[in-house]
Each structure stands twice: as C-alpha cells, then as structure tokens.
Amino acid sequence: MSSYADTVRENVEAAGDETVSVNQQELHDHSAETLSELTLVEAVADALYTEMSQDERIMVLGEDVGRNGGVFRATDALYDEFGDHRVVDTPLAEAGIVGASIGLALSGMRPVAEIQFMGFVYPAFDQLVSHASRLRSRTHGQSNAPLVVRMPYGGGIRAPEHHSESKEAFFVHEPGLKVVTPSTPYDAKGLLTAAIRDPDPVIFLEPKLIYRAFREEVPESSYELPLDEAAIRREGTDISVFTWGSMTRPTLVAAEELAEEGIDCEVVDLRSLSPLPIDTIVDSFEKTGRGAVVHEAPKTAGVGAEIAATIQEEALLYQEAPIQRIAGYDAHMPLHALEDFYLPQALRIKEGVRDAVEF
Amino acid sequence: MSSYADTVRENVEAAGDETVSVNQQELHDHSAETLSELTLVEAVADALYTEMSQDERIMVLGEDVGRNGGVFRATDALYDEFGDHRVVDTPLAEAGIVGASIGLALSGMRPVAEIQFMGFVYPAFDQLVSHASRLRSRTHGQSNAPLVVRMPYGGGIRAPEHHSESKEAFFVHEPGLKVVTPSTPYDAKGLLTAAIRDPDPVIFLEPKLIYRAFREEVPESSYELPLDEAAIRREGTDISVFTWGSMTRPTLVAAEELAEEGIDCEVVDLRSLSPLPIDTIVDSFEKTGRGAVVHEAPKTAGVGAEIAATIQEEALLYQEAPIQRIAGYDAHMPLHALEDFYLPQALRIKEGVRDAVEF
Amino acid sequence: MNAHSSVYEQDSNDRLQILDPDGNVRPDAEVPDLSEAELLAMYEALVLARRFDRRAISLQRQGRLATYAPMTGQEGSQVATSYALDEQDWLFPTYRDHAAKHVHGMSLTSLLAPLRGYREGYAIPDGVNVMPEYIPIATQIPQAMGMAWGFKLQGQQDRAVLCHFGDGATSEGDFHEGLNFAGVFDVPAVFVCNNNQWAISTPVERQTQSETLAQKADAYGIESVRVDGLDPLAVYQATRGAVRKAKDPGPGEGRPTLIESLQYRFGAHTTSDDPTVYRPDDAAEYYRERDPVDRLRGYLTNEGILTDERQATIEKRVDDRIQTAVEEAESLEADPDDIFEHVYDELPRRLEDQREELRELREKYGDSAFSEVLE
Amino acid sequence: MNAHSSVYEQDSNDRLQILDPDGNVRPDAEVPDLSEAELLAMYEALVLARRFDRRAISLQRQGRLATYAPMTGQEGSQVATSYALDEQDWLFPTYRDHAAKHVHGMSLTSLLAPLRGYREGYAIPDGVNVMPEYIPIATQIPQAMGMAWGFKLQGQQDRAVLCHFGDGATSEGDFHEGLNFAGVFDVPAVFVCNNNQWAISTPVERQTQSETLAQKADAYGIESVRVDGLDPLAVYQATRGAVRKAKDPGPGEGRPTLIESLQYRFGAHTTSDDPTVYRPDDAAEYYRERDPVDRLRGYLTNEGILTDERQATIEKRVDDRIQTAVEEAESLEADPDDIFEHVYDELPRRLEDQREELRELREKYGDSAFSEVLE
Ligand SMILES: Cc1ncc(C[n+]2csc(CCOP(=O)(O)OP(=O)(O)O)c2C)c(N)n1
Ligand SMILES: Cc1ncc(C[n+]2csc(CCOP(=O)(O)OP(=O)(O)O)c2C)c(N)n1
Ligand SMILES: [Mg+2]
Numbered sequence A, B: 001m002s003s004y005a006d007t008v009r010e011n012v013e014a015a016g017d018e019t020v021s022v023n024q025q026e027l028h029d030h031s032a033e034t035l036s037e038l039t040l041v042e043a044v045a046d047a048l049y050t051e052m053s054q055d056e057r058i059m060v061l062g063e064d065v066g067r068n069g070g071v072f073r074a075t076d077a078l079y080d081e082f083g084d085h086r087v088v089d090t091p092l093a094e095a096g097i098v099g100a101s102i103g104l105a106l107s108g109m110r111p112v113a114e115i116q117f118m119g120f121v122y123p124a125f126d127q128l129v130s131h132a133s134r135l136r137s138r139t140h141g142q143s144n145a146p147l148v149v150r151m152p153y154g155g156g157i158r159a160p161e162h163h164s165e166s167k168e169a170f171f172v173h174e175p176g177l178k179v180v181t182p183s184t185p186y187d188a189k190g191l192l193t194a195a196i197r198d199p200d201p202v203i204f205l206e207p208k209l210i211y212r213a214f215r216e217e218v219p220e221s222s223y224e225l226p227l228d229e230a231a232i233r234r235e236g237t238d239i240s241v242f243t244w245g246s247m248t249r250p251t252l253v254a255a256e257e258l259a260e261e262g263i264d265c266e267v268v269d270l271r272s273l274s275p276l277p278i279d280t281i282v283d284s285f286e287k288t289g290r291g292a293v294v295h296e297a298p299k300t301a302g303v304g305a306e307i308a309a310t311i312q313e314e315a316l317l318y319q320e321a322p323i324q325r326i327a328g329y330d331a332h333m334p335l336h337a338l339e340d341f342y343l344p345q346a347l348r349i350k351e352g353v354r355d356a357v358e359f
Numbered sequence C, D: 001m002n003a004h005s006s007v008y009e010q011d012s013n014d015r016l017q018i019l020d021p022d023g024n025v026r027p028d029a030e031v032p033d034l035s036e037a038e039l040l041a042m043y044e045a046l047v048l049a050r051r052f053d054r055r056a057i058s059l060q061r062q063g064r065l066a067t068y069a070p071m072t073g074q075e076g077s078q079v080a081t082s083y084a085l086d087e088q089d090w091l092f093p094t095y096r097d098h099a100a101k102h103v104h105g106m107s108l109t110s111l112l113a114p115l116r117g118y119r120e121g122y123a124i125p126d127g128v129n130v131m132p133e134y135i136p137i138a139t140q141i142p143q144a145m146g147m148a149w150g151f152k153l154q155g156q157q158d159r160a161v162l163c164h165f166g167d168g169a170t171s172e173g174d175f176h177e178g179l180n181f182a183g184v185f186d187v188p189a190v191f192v193c194n195n196n197q198w199a200i201s202t203p204v205e206r207q208t209q210s211e212t213l214a215q216k217a218d219a220y221g222i223e224s225v226r227v228d229g230l231d232p233l234a235v236y237q238a239t240r241g242a243v244r245k246a247k248d249p250g251p252g253e254g255r256p257t258l259i260e261s262l263q264y265r266f267g268a269h270t271t272s273d274d275p276t277v278y279r280p281d282d283a284a285e286y287y288r289e290r291d292p293v294d295r296l297r298g299y300l301t302n303e304g305i306l307t308d309e310r311q312a313t314i315e316k317r318v319d320d321r322i323q324t325a326v327e328e329a330e331s332l333e334a335d336p337d338d339i340f341e342h343v344y345d346e347l348p349r350r351l352e353d354q355r356e357e358l359r360e361l362r363e364k365y366g367d368s369a370f371s372e373v374l375e
C-alpha cells in the first residue's frame, strides 16, 4: 500500500511541477519568498493566520475551532495567537453560526465560519441560500455579506455516516454564492486568502481526504489566487478530464497510467465550481473533442451534469463522444466497508476515460 | 389578456385530449366514473380527502392547514371532516414539521406535511436530506419513512420575495427522495394518491401558478398514476421539449405557435423528476434528434443540466443540435415588476426551440 | 378567547403599563421623560402609520400594490420601539414593521417600492440603519445577534441592534439559536417579540405551551420584560431601558433583552388572508377600546398637548406625505438588467451572457412581449 | 472548573440523588422498587458497558474498529434509562449510547457492526425498538417527538418514546422545535439530556448562559427533572417516573418530561479526540470517586446482593459475550450490491445500471482492485 501511495505522490508531484508552477509563476514570484513545506490543512491554517495578522476584522468562528484548533487542526495556533474574541468556539448550532456570520459581516467584521463537516451544513442551509446569497441582490447592490464558510468535504477516510458528504451542487445551483475547492496546499492558501478578501459569500470546500496527503512549498507571505480560474494540472490531447478537490489526485494517477496505454489526458482542476470557469472548460474540450468529469457526489444532478450540459451547448460540433460522468453512485455513501466501491478512483476513472476515447 | 388566456386553455385542453387521455385510459376507465370539474388545487384537496376517507393512518400537518384550510385552500374542508387530530395546525417550524412527520411515519401513521411555500422548506432541509432520504438505506432496508411533503413552488403570481422558489434540483440530487410535480388536475390527484401510498418519501411540488388556471374532469373515486412515468402532452417529430409543472402550459402554447411556423414539437411533461423517466426522455430524443428543456429554476446545475447530460450520454449519435436550456437565469427571482423578464414563457421557449431546430 | 388574551384582558400586573385604556396615567406609573415635541412627533408617527395602513390596503384592493401585511393595532408598539433607538442603532424588521422602519429613517416611498415590485425599496440608504424586511420567519434573529456581536467586538459601545419578530417566530429554530448565542456572547441586542396572538390562523396558545413568551428568555440566561404593546409609552420605556442596558449594562446585568410586546392583530394577516374563516372576532372589541393611537391621543389631549387644530394639521401633513410617496412609488420603473447586476460584485461570464440574451430578446420583440399570461 | 461542575461538586439538593459516592443510601432517599435479580441484571449491564467500552477503545487502537465514542462514566445513566423502559417503548440513541441500546435489545454484534463499516448494525430487528444511532446532533428530537405523537394518535396508550441527546444538542434548533411540539401536542416522550459537560472541546457554560439545562423545559411548558447521572438508581427512578407519566399522566400533569442527567465525560469525545489539548483534568478525580459502576457495586455489596464470586461470574460472562460479538462483527462481510439495494423500495433504472456497472467492473478487475489508496 505505501509504495502505491508513494507512486501517487510522485505522479502528482510530477504533474504538479509541470503545471501548477506555471500557474504559480504568473501570480507569484517564488524566488524572493520564504517557503514552507505545508500540507493542505496546514496551508488552510496558514492562510487564516496570515490574513488575521493583517486584518483585524477577520475572525474565525465555529464548533471547537478555539483551544482545540478544530477537529482537523485547521485553526491550529490561531486561538493562542489571536485570543478568544477572534477565534470563537460557538454553541453547537450551524444556523446560528452562519446567521451570526452574516450579521458579523454586516457589522464590518470579516467572519470565516467553520462547519465541522459538510454533512452538518444543512441546518444552516436556509441562512446560506435565503440570505447570504441574496443580500447583495436584495438590497439592489447596496449591501453585501462578505463571509467565508469553510467545510471539510468528501469521503475516503473511513468516517462514520454523514462525515463524507460531497454536495457541492447544492451550492452551485444557488445564485449569489461562490464555491471553490483547492486540491493542493499552494492553492488552499491562495484561494482561501482570496475568499476572505472577496466581497461575496464564499463556500470554501476542503478536501479532507488530502488534508495531510502531501506537502508542498507554500510562500509564507500572503498571496491570492483568482476565485474563478481553473488550473490545468496536466496537458493532453486526447481527452479533457474535469475534476476538483480530492478527486484531482486519483485523476492524475489515472492519467499517468492511461498515458502508458497511449491515451493522453488533459486534467483540468476546476478549483472554482461557482462561477464555473466555462471558458477553460470549453477551450480544453475543443482541443480534445472528448471529455469526462470526475466527482464524488452522486451523479444525478451533480456538477458533472452542468459541465456536460455546458459543453454540448457550447461545443457540440467538437464533441466526438459522450462526456463520461465518473461519479458517486445515486446512493448514499455507504459505511466504510464499502466506501472503496462507491468513490471514483483510478480504476473507474480509467475505465470511463477509455469508454470516451474508444467511443 | 383574457382571450390570450383562453387560447392557452384551449390549446392545453386540446393537447390534453390527445395524450393525457391515452394515459388515463390505461389506468382508469372513465365511463363508469363520477367526474368533477376540478382545478389543480381542488384536485389536491380531493386526493387528500379521498385517501383520508379510506385510510385512517393518513394525517395532514403544517402551518395553517386546519381551520384555515391552507393559505391556498389545498386542505380545504379536511379539518371539518377529519378533525383536529388528523388535520393539524403545527407551530411555525419547518424542521419540526418534517422531523415530526418522519417520527409519525415510523409510528405507523402516513403523514402528509405541507410546507407553506417552497422558499420555506430550507429549515427542514436537514431532516429531509439527512434522514427522510436515508432511513431505508441506513437501516439496510429494514425501516422506511413513507411521508409526503407537499409544497407550492414556482413564480408568476406577483408574490413577495421567497414565495417563488423553484429549486427542485436540490431534492433531485439527494438519493432516496422521490420528486414529482403535476401539471394538470387529473395528474395532481393521481400522483398525490400514489405519493401517499408510496413506501418512500415523496416531495410533491405543486405548481401554484396553475392552481386555479383551468378545470379538468377528475374522477371522484381514487386512482393512482405511476410516480416514475412522463406524459407525452403533444407528439411531434422535430424536437423534444422536456418540461414539468407550471412550465407545461407555456410550453404547449409555444408548441402550437411553432407548429404554425412548421416546427413540430414533442412536449414531454416529465411529472417525475426523481427518479427521472430516462427511457421516455431518450426515446423521444432519439425520435426527434433535437431537444430543449424548460424550467423556472436557475439554469446552472438545474434539472435541465441533468437531462442534457443524460441525453448526450445515451443518445449522442442521434444529437443534431445542442439541447437548449430555457430556464430561469442564474439570479434570484426578482421582485414582481421584473418577474416576467425572469421566467421562461412562450416567447423565450419559441426562441430556444428555433435555435435548436435551426442549428 | 385564548389563554393569553384572557390573561391580557385582566389588564394585569404581569406586564408594564403606563396608560390606561383612555390614556390616563395609571397609578404608580411614571411617564417616560419625553418632551412635548417628542411626544407630538411620536403621535404624528402613529397617525401616519394608521393612515398609511389604510391607504396601502386600499391600494392593494385596487390592484396598485401587491400583498400587504397590515399593522393596525400594532403601530403603537412599532413607533415606540423605534423611538427608543438612537440613530446609530440598527433595526431588523419583518414584513409587518412598516412604521418601525419609517420612524428609524426609511422613506415612505421605500416602504411602498417592494409592494410595487421594486427591489429599490430594499436598498439601505447611507445613514439609514434599517435592514430590508425579513420574510422567512425568524431568520433575522441570528443575524441581528451577529451584528450586535460585531459592534461589541469592534468596541462600538454606543450601538445596539433591535430585532423584531412575531409570536409565531418563537417556534423556529433560528429564534432559539439566535437568543442562545445572544446570551453566550452577551451581545447588545434587543429582541422584540410582537405577540399579536396570531400567526396567520394559528393562535399563540397552539404555538407553544409556555405560559408567556417572555419566559423563554430564561432558557438563554437573558432578561425579559413583558409590556402592554398597545401602550406606546410603556413600550417606549421598556425598549429604551433595554437599549440602554445593551450599551451599558449595570453590574450583574446582561446586555441582551427579550421584550414580549403584547398586542393584537386587529385585521387580516395580509391582504390575501380572510380571518373570518378561522377566528371569531370576540377579542377585537376589547382591543379596539385600547387602540394605541386613541390611547396616546387621549393622553396628549388630557395633557393639553394636542388640540383639534394640531390634530388637523397632523392629518393633513401625514396625508400629503403619503400621497407624495404613493406617486413616487407609482412612477418607479424597473430595468430588466437589474436581474443580473447585483448577484455578485462582478458579473460572471454566464450572467453576462444571460443579460445579453435578454437584451437581445427585448430589442427584437419589445418589452410588452414579456407580459404574456403564463398560466 | 466550570460553573456547572462546581455546582455539581456540592452534591447539592438541586438534583435527584439516591446513593452517596460510596453507594450508601442517602438519608431521606428511597430506593426504587427493584428485585435483587433486577438489580443484579442492571449491575451486570453496567459491568458489560464498562468492559465493552474498554475493549472497543483497544480494538480501535489496533485499527480493528473505526472511530468510537466512549461512554465510560456515562454508562450508569444509559443503563438505568433503558431499564426504566417497557419493552414496547422506543429508544432514540446517539453515537454514544451503546449501553442504552444494548439494554433495550440491540445485540452487541449490532453495536460493533457499523464500527466495522457495516450498515447491518443499523437494521432494526423485529421486536427491538431501537433506532439507529443519530449522528447529526439533535435531529432525533423532533423525530422521537413525532413517533410519540403517532402512538398517542393511534391510541397506543402503553407506549412511550425515550430520546437521548447531549448538552451540546440543546443549542440546536431541532431541540427547540422538537420540545416545543412535544409541549403543544402533549406527547408521551421522555427527553434525556446527557449533560456530560462537554461537547467535544466546548464546556457546557459556553454552550448556554442558562443556569441549568433542565430549566429550558419551561420555555415549552413541559416538566423537567435534574438527576445525578452518576447514580444509576436515581436515574432509574427519574426515568421510570417520566415513562409512567408519559403513558398515564395525573390530573394537570403533562406527558413529556425533560430529564437533565448530570454526568461527566471521563474520557475523550471519541477515539480521534485528544482532550488534553483543551481541558485540564481537574474534575476527573472528583467524578471518578463517584463512578457509577463502583457506586452500584458498593450498594449491592453493602446490601449483600453482590459477592466476589458473583462479581467474577459476571465478569467472565460479560467478557465471553463481548468476545463472541467481536468475533461475529469481524466475520461480517459486505456485499457491494448493498450500495444500491435500499435506496428506494424498488430499484430505479439508473441505479440498476449503476449496480450493473459496478458488478462488471468487479468481475473484470476483482474486488481487490478497488482498495487503492485514494489520496
Ligand atoms: C420560515 C417561514 N415559514 C413560513 C412562512 C409563511 N408565513 C408568513 S407569515 C407567517 C406567520 C407569522 O406569524 P408571526 O411570527 O406571529 O408574525 P405576524 O405575521 O403575526 O406578525 C407564516 C407562517 C414564512 N414566511 N417563513
Ligand atoms: C449537526 C451536527 N453538527 C456538528 C456535529 C459534529 N459533532 C459530533 S459530536 C459533537 C459534540 C456533541 O456534544 P453533545 O451534544 O454534548 O454530546 P456528547 O458528544 O457530549 O455526548 C459535535 C459538534 C454533528 N455530529 N452534528
Ligand atoms: Mg403573530
């Protein structure tokens, strides 16, 4: 197992070297920077730390984010540094957390709320879709709710029921919300920084499967990545594979293995799910003429459907095969004995890509 | 205006005669039946009344469903007939209403909960997606939650903010829930009856725009329509237009007008949004080779995306043009001065269909 | 007659009252420290509210306004709570709190605009600290709490937040979560429960088995007060006290307060509602005898502050202002581009495309083509 | 030391207690009417719970179980509440209420199965009235209320529903809505708040400003009781009384009851949690001296009901049962088809296709191909 994991890591890092760095250079000159080797979850904590040091309005609130530093340590060290007025353990009440955050934002604060797991965001769904998302349009652009709601999402960690949710589509369907998810430590810091500074409400999905999967050099100072741009993680000519968050790594693994079979995949890490980076999606697809989407969420009415629908809308004449949706099944995530059979992984990704290529 | 409305009515009824009746005859022999001319909302009340008369386990609960008979009179007369133990005004709390309904179902009752407007279902979202939908799979098939959650949905009635929601996609994306919506009084009674008798939780969306738009003959006795079958409202050869609920009528109007231009639309009223009647969708599309979806909800990640994605998956070789999504914009429903510009109506439907046909 | 209203009918001592039904000061009651001018202004706001209500209902019947939630009988409490605020304080209203919004700075035109279908009325003009009306019940409560908390965190000691909601709202989870946070974070907020005894057709005794709504505050360790919501002076006093305490609590005092303002919904829930279906109007007579407008008028007349002449001036002025606002609201025009403009700070590509699509359609077919009957 | 635990430390009279820390009957206390056999059975359940907990933690450390929520210190209350139920009553447990489930009929193997990743442990065997554990906090409360309401509506006077939740759960909207409905519809439910003073790292005094959790019942017009949750006899008595009242309330009594069972979480929140990060363990010593297992043992020994020999027999029997359950749980096998089978009563076409797709992949590549490391 560990040698496989090592392979995964090498592959991903190799792929990363080629492409992420391109991306990084555009935005950020590494040479003059102090860099740390961080995991994704450390990069989240680092982004919070860096931003909170620079902007007093920023506060973190949620369940167990204080002394405990969050159940995943994503708010580690913040409590000691910034104290219990800016790093606040709230009562156990998600609607309260998000409702409070909206009010805090209105008062001039910049709240970053943590929902302990995506499966527990539903009590706050009303505050998000009826208010956070609408405040700007309701007030005719005169007011807004600049808040970030962070939550770990996704499966693969042998967690109990409700701890593996991946329902990004719920938020993508609601106008007025932005939805982003990083797949690398570097992106985690850059995207979270941008999310905090963004004037609109941002749902920040953290792929907990890869919270600690690998380390990457992350600048110690602050930097932003755009909230609406995809990253091409691997260039290829035969097929465009769209994915995000925790599915990026298995997709890259599959891509390398498919390369050995002679199938050259372009892997697009969307990063932003709302607004969708439509131009990048369409450009990539027009280049390859074939496509697949990989996500953990149930297939039906997932974000994969939107991507397929958009492509056939904008690039039908380029389309040589059905866009494959390699996704969670239309069932709930099983308990962990069957988890491996539910989640897409390199095996299913390869199979789906072959189907598209051989069509 | 009223002559226009009359046209709409005639067209719809004409279309209805051709197709719905086929459907009806299969299930139900009209000849021996007492029929009433009912509106859609009356058919809802009638279904409740008929079922409650036959099955003591059925109860209705929600805000103002009792003496007041519901804000739309969908539970009219039930209180007087069945009393305050079976027609229950609850406290103002949607999570309470749905949570209670799950418990009632577990106790052996057959609860039919009303959510006053779809825009107010979000406080109950957690109970629906974390529990109602999962009880069967969680218990390995040993338990279930046979409950119906009725709610008026959609716009076009000059209602205040939050009163025009159409977010069926949220429920379609959640495994374990069934989602149906009628577009005629006959279907309203047949589908609601089936929903009440169904062993799974059913989200029953009522198109309030057409609650009282027209009358139709509805048998007085009880009958069921299948929960997973679409109805072809108009047969045609040039393009398949998929829609449901309140968008069915403007779609049929558009179809008749397009017929005069020489475009022959097949109009498929999906009725069931989850599970989707995939075979009917694909069969119709394979016949016409072109498609459009009409819905009120925002376009992005709406049910239209799923339909387009499914078609290109299953019938790409038949596809001659992009499937057009004629949908609400990716914005919140504006207040009513701009409502007409937001909702799809015959104008936009025709335009979209022409785009598909002329592609 | 329900439990609450019968308690209420005893004019009992379980709530703060200053004026008796005729506007006489009750024995032992102390009139709040308000100048004649202030009292008259408050009274004028009451008259305005009452006449605005009547006008709005009539406009709705003529099809010139959409569904409207009347406030007759409740405007005394609304006006008094807003009078008790300082300018820098914030107000979170519901769909019924027209008078509260107006007294705290919202123009009458803004009140009418959403009823004509324009979001412009929900904009928050600079310097006016009034949120748009909240329609999803109780959702404003955690938000108001959050704003109050934010002011406290930012050291803005002189700011409080006042949040309105109804009796029905106390059943929602958001009420519970908001008030519980308020207690834990000791925020400068005043929660005003406008117990008009009905949530559409549901009487308050079907809403909860709790004897009073005020006592729900104990569950959060916060203080509460019950006040006669038909007595504007009592409501003013209770609210003013709560606002002061929010900003500058005494030793051992908490900042937040729950005020249960006991009222009665004189009319229909909204213009779409027909209360005769579900409530016998036994109680109406009783409450009409305690009408807040008449009551303050009685007091001011007794005190010699209000004369017939002044009354006439007030009525005239108020009617003129309403008339102007109606005209302004009726001359508003909506721009379909607005659908897209304020969804995000910047227009994403897809919304831009959609705006373009709509523009083209309008160009091609004209705006009137959009007003088809959908059903 | 937080406010609640210091109150607690006074062994004060604000809660029901029967045994003192050493298991002696307190002056004025009355021992519930339980036979020797019943007392011994209860004790055996306690020993089982304690040893099950230890075993589960150790299995988790060996990687043989997934994350586990320990109950040490809380099993006395769990066992006693379930003993107070009649067989036909229903139980709504959380992820921590292993002993409560077992005493009310769930096999030990079923308790372990979900921790091995099998939904089979969440099935509800015929005649066992225990719901699967609720993980989303407080969501069980309105459901338990609904079930109790349903029994009442169906005239099943002999059934009550008992619903467990933690101190943290009292902050959720679902607690509020569920208890409020319970009051309004007067349902035969017993709500047991297991106040172990911590919600993961959050102490109960940060959860609410309310002085007690029991007093929250006033907001719903329902009765409440505080009980020493480390005293199994007191918990039994309080719960038994509440169950009786649920089924057959006296004049003026309501059916529902909120029981605040004061406990202390001796260990970590779950096996993934490290409490040393956030709580000084000053309080542990105090509570360990009041350990519920030792306390009942003390009482039974004092009474001559429990001998060393019996103790040995019990321990042996209990360990054997646990061992058998572990073996059974470890021999369970999962069928990937299960992913699809129970989503709906009947398999819709798309799920059928997906089941087929997975079957084909398994056939082609073998099941082991699915256990790739994803990260
Ligand atoms: C979450 C939610 N559920 C339902 C509704 C529909 N609704 C509008 S007003 C109302 C009654 C509100 O009663 P109350 O809180 O007492 O306020 P009042 O109208 O009496 O001022 C209801 C049920 C809503 N607006 N929001
Ligand atoms: C709705 C929801 N939010 C958050 C969580 C994560 N979580 C699991 S247990 C827990 C603390 C629960 O505390 P309490 O109710 O006191 O029960 P205890 O664990 O102490 O028995 C939290 C926050 C959850 N399971 N559900
Ligand atoms: Mg009310």
Ligand SMILES: [Mg+2]
Binding pocket: D166, D167, D168, D194, D195, D196, D197, D198, D199, D200
């Ligand atoms: Mg606890």
